[in-house]
Amino acid sequence: MESFFVRYRNLVVLLAVLLAQIIGLAVQVRRIGDGRGKLDPGDGPGVRLIRLWANALVSPAERAIHGSKLGIGGLWQNYIDLRHVREQNQELQKTIDRLRLEQASMLEDARQGQRLQGLIGFQEKYIYKTVAAQVFGSSGSDQSRVFYIDKGAGEGLDRDMAVITPDGIVGKVRDVFPHSSQVLAINDPTSGAGVILGTTRIRGILRGNAAGQPEIVGILADNRIQPGERVLTSGGDQIFPRGLPVGTVEKVVRDPERDGFIIVAVKSSAHLDRLDEVLVVTSTEPRFSPADQHEIATSETLKGPEAAAIHDEQVREQQARDQQKASEMMAEHLPGLIDPNLPPDQQPLHDSSNPNPVTNPPRALHPDRFTPGIADGTTATDSTAPQEQTPKAAPEGKHPGQIGGSGKPSEKPTAKPASSAPAKAGQSNTPRRNP
Template sequence: METVLGRYRNLIVLVGILFAQVVGLAVQVKRTTETESSLLIRVWAVHAVTPLEKGLGWVQTSSSSLWRNYLYLRGVRAENRDLKQQLEQLHIEQARLKQDADQAQRLQSLLAFRQQYISETLAAQVIGSSGSDQSHSVYIDKGAHDGLKPDMAVITLDGVVGKVLRVFPYTSLVLLIDDPSSGVGVILDKARLQGVLRGTPAGEITVERVMADEQVPVGEKVLTSGGDQIFVKGLPVGTVTQVKPGAELFLSIHVRPAANLNKLEEVLVVTRKVEKQAEPGDAGPVRASDILALRLPSVPLKDAPNAGDVSAEKSPSDSGKKPIPPAKSQPSPENPPR
């Protein structure tokens, strides 16, 4: 007996270790995620790796910030001029959009429509990844001490990134939307079709549960629908790149994410959402033409063919659908609105 044990000792240890891990796996697969998150080995692993990641991240950010902000300022003047021009254009666009938003808000108030809004976000730095191709997740430098909780939405200015999956004292694990185990309730912007956004093993993202007889054009914007109770409605998710027949009478809609998930540096965690009902008072009687009149008091009517349309002197009914002229000057205290 001793000879047999001695002879096959290595193999017996191998089988024993493998058996223990298989049993451990089987137990975990049956458990919920919340129970799993408290495993000590995860805490140790995260505590061993993330301080290094944070430290190196800090060094990298500091050195690149020093370079960008103090040493490499070539072309900043020209860029600043371009940005000012863009800002002027955006002011006009904002005025037009505000009119549309006000109108929508008035309609919503009439329908007693309740909607969630993002009321508080927390900026966080991406410090590391899971280190596995099969696990599309990243670590951020904010955790329970900063008020983070599981299932909080994580976004960038470009679009949706994912959700907080596990929270450690000073770091958190964020599950990206391109992971096969993630799921986001989405709506196609123009077609108004709802579906579920999921990652594929190949690292792509697709919209599922859209019937095969629906028409979905390539280039259609994909937004969050708010149905998953994690992301508020209307956040940009991506753009449809390919539509083909999928399994079981559903379409397979491939989406290019709005946020660059491969080059994440800074993200925003939505720490607070509020649900409010639009009130008639919110919309107010302000029209786009009034806002433009305030912002562009010095635009001469005769120089711009359509300028008269947006002037406060014109009747409100005329101003609604006319094109808005480009801005000629910044609003200033010396040019009071008429």
């Protein structure tokens, strides 16, 4: 038995290593209903530990390369490409090289400054809270379109946070490390974002294809979808806020796997292959600038008194209309006090046979605003109030209730002085019918 292991130890080690990895895969991948495998989106503790180690091992070096700009490009520019020129005119070329490098560096700095300026401008105006981050690495595989940013859990980032640029959405945070994060780009086949077409309002799911181009799947064939139509986030995925630009429709092709369905290829608004700075949406609670907050507070403060004033005005107008209507109805139904066709001594006012003689109404013990003759806004005890409002309609010493009996002496003040209060009352109201 021992000789077997010694003789085939290479194969035994190979099989053991393979078996261990297969078991590891079996732990991570589970079967779903239709027999296909599906990667568990949440890494287990062991898997996460391995990713953490790999990230801790590779990220510092990657960040160092990115930060110092001493990549292959720099090596090429500074040494290999200039070697031949340096031989021809070393001193002169050194000067030119230095100037070129400085210029390139300044140009790069200026471009970066412009990008950052745009990013900060967008960040300040954007309603949600965001964190700016710099892209410094990728997965290194064209089958895994993820990249790394230099912000992590320490800066408040968390899984499934939206990653955007001022141009459009970029991806979502897939994994978070202490000071870096892994972002799954929208052009990865395993990504998914709820989108809506700007004009036709058709909804779909955005994901990447094998070539790394975003496309919308799951859409029934529709002739209205035309190239050039804008694509926006729908907000249905609970990750990307609604209304963010995604891209434009590039072309529409039939889905080869599903009859009646189409695939809408999308040209991404964000430059997914040239990302340098991105924004991570850390909170979807609306955030207002100090100026906006001041305006909102002012509006809230003014809203109460203004609303109350408008309401009071409406109530007053309504009461006035009601009183006017009531006086007109009473004038129509009550017997007339003055008949213009009769001489003054035969007026119904002096007719003792009148079944409804005019008498002074008893004075209210506790007058209120419904008491006849009390105008709105005056106190019941202030018997002069109607007189003040209609000084020519109410003679001195008369009770307000005597004035026309309409209960609204101030509504229609007469222009001419009246000889008597009843006559005045009869003229100031609508024409009356004799009984």
